[in-house]
Ligand SMILES: Cc1cc2nc3c(=O)[nH]c(=O)nc-3n(C[C@H](O)[C@H](O)[C@H](O)COP(=O)(O)OP(=O)(O)OC[C@H]3O[C@@H](n4cnc5c(N)ncnc54)[C@H](O)[C@@H]3O)c2cc1C
């Protein structure tokens with residue numbers, strides 16, 4: 069029987085550009101370039117490797133995001149995923165993590181899955197909690213923050229490198245997995261992959277398709293509220309000296325002046 | 330006064346500093362009730378009481394060690410039901426955030442992660458977050474349910490405040506999903522004897538400029554002269570010069586010490602994401618154009634192989 073893998077990928081503003089807030093204190097997506105969250109490339113990579121090791125597997129990539137988020141799906145398809153699901157609805161604007169995880173849970177259930185793979189965190193919200201929430205909502209094991217992952221005989225195993233210890237984990241499928249940037253370099257899409265991606269199916273779903281009400285998601289349905297967002301004042305220019313042989317001593321003098329020594 | 334639930338981060342009963350910081354923040358909102366889980370939980374009560382915990386709920390069921398995350402969610406939920414608190418505070422560690430998120434969903438509450446400050450407001454606690462690699466500061470609230478907030482280490486001072494610290498056993502009934510993810514084995518990390526990276530008051534980091542594992546002792550010697558933790562950039566870690574657990578940045582540890590010293594680190598956005606909230610920032614880099622200099626309070630343009638040993642020697646001399 070085919071192994072059904074669903075990879076959740078997020079479309080995020082480019083971290084090397086100017087990221088901003090819009091007037092309603094949500095992410096400004098109008099004036100900034102977006103891309104597939106780099107940390108989700110690792111999730112796609114692991115899905116491809118797990119699929120390679122399985123007799124028969126199908127990889128579906130899912131995103132929740134505006135029109136442009138299709139770019140993230142195309143990138144994942146050009147890496148080698150088989151098909152894509154795009155959840156897109158004006159009422160999703162301003163969703164918090166509770167809203168996003170609700171939509172993803174519905175989309176994943178509708179698609180059908182044995183294994184859901186996520187990145188360790190998005191590069192914009194960086195909460196790192198969505199995979200755990202997805203597992204809670206789906207009622208399946210969470211096997212998260214893995215630096216090594218493999219699947220065999222209906223069981224997923226992996227290594228989680230924590231603060232104080234490294235743990236070897238094991239759970240039966242179906243399960244939700246998230247992988248770190250230590251799990252293995254993500255491949256670049258080949259020219260062939262890019263051409264093939266253009267023909268792969270992308271299904272668009274809205275809230276109605278997922279049997280969700282507008283007030284369960286979006287800014288109105290969010291369980292958190294942002295009251296203000298202010299740009300951090302640029303740090304006042306510090307002292308920069310050129311080492312002419314006494315640089316270390318001068319730095320020690322500075323540190324002593326600041327009471328660090 | 331309302332009670333505030335605080336999940337205790339401890340290792341075999343030794344309470345880690347970020348939890349004591351949470352107790353300081355919790356007292357701004359109400360009376361802290363601490364929840365300590367796992368082996369040694371009962372031994373945490375003394376220090377928690379000295380830092381304002383009116384009550385300590387403990388459970389050392391084997392499930393906490395044998396399975397990932399969910400048993401602790403079950404326990405925190407049991408504590409929540411027993412206390413009816415006005416807020417729940419958890420340390421922003423990887424595990425802490427996952428526990429907090431699942432609890433929030435179960436109790437129908439919003440969650441705020443990685444707060445760097447917390448104060449009481451008219452509509453509940455107001456959290457400060459440093460977002461987009463700390464280029465923006467936001468103030469946010471949980472608008473539904475009982476606020477669940479995770480707080481970054483070094484966000485508040487540790488302030489002693491005597492309280493009862495009465496110990497009570499917490500009764501937990503584990504749900505079906507609690508045993509879903511088995512911890513097959515666990516290898517404890519070897520202690521370096523240096524402070525924990527996220528908790529340290531001073532962090533000294535090395536990057537690609539350190540140019541080899543054999544040179545990292547230079548960075549360590551500087552760190553030891555200041556009683557600091559050692560950090561590294563991803564470039565240094567990926568090259569295998571220093572353990573991955575020392576990586577500072579977006580996908581490594583996020584630190585906000587009193588003093589951060591970067592040597593041979595360029596200051597890429599992903600590195601900045603993990604250290605930009607440090608109070609004082611110092612850099613040593615031979616390239617005057619390196620972006621790290623945009624952040625510094627004090628910078629030395631120079632060869633780290635000359636500057637770092639001189640600095641270390643000068644500090645050791647001054648300390649006598
Ligand atoms: C700066 C900032 C701060 C925020 N703070 C909060 C907050 O404190 N509380 C709150 O409730 N919300 C917050 N949000 C909103 C929250 O980040 C979004 O709702 C988001 O979609 C889910 O969180 P995340 O991206 O941080 O998830 P993470 O948990 O960091 O993401 C982990 C993984 O989940 C998957 N994933 C996440 N989002 C999607 C998606 N839209 N489509 C497909 N897969 C996805 C990806 O695999 C990703 O790698 C914040 C957003 C921003 C931009």
Ligand SMILES: Cc1cc2nc3c(=O)[nH]c(=O)nc-3n(C[C@H](O)[C@H](O)[C@H](O)COP(=O)(O)OP(=O)(O)OC[C@H]3O[C@@H](n4cnc5c(N)ncnc54)[C@H](O)[C@@H]3O)c2cc1C
Nearest residue numbers: 536537538562563564578579580581593594595615616633
């Ligand atoms: C998704 C993603 C996540 C990432 N997460 C992280 C993260 O968590 N942490 C992180 O650090 N990076 C992260 N990165 C990598 C990041 O983009 C940079 O590549 C990395 O920070 C560079 O490390 P570096 O500054 O040590 O190396 P470089 O950028 O190569 O800089 C080395 C510096 O050393 C200086 N130098 C060289 N020799 C000397 C000398 N003798 N004396 C003094 N100075 C010298 C050079 O002038 C240069 O400025 C991430 C990247 C991606 C894509």
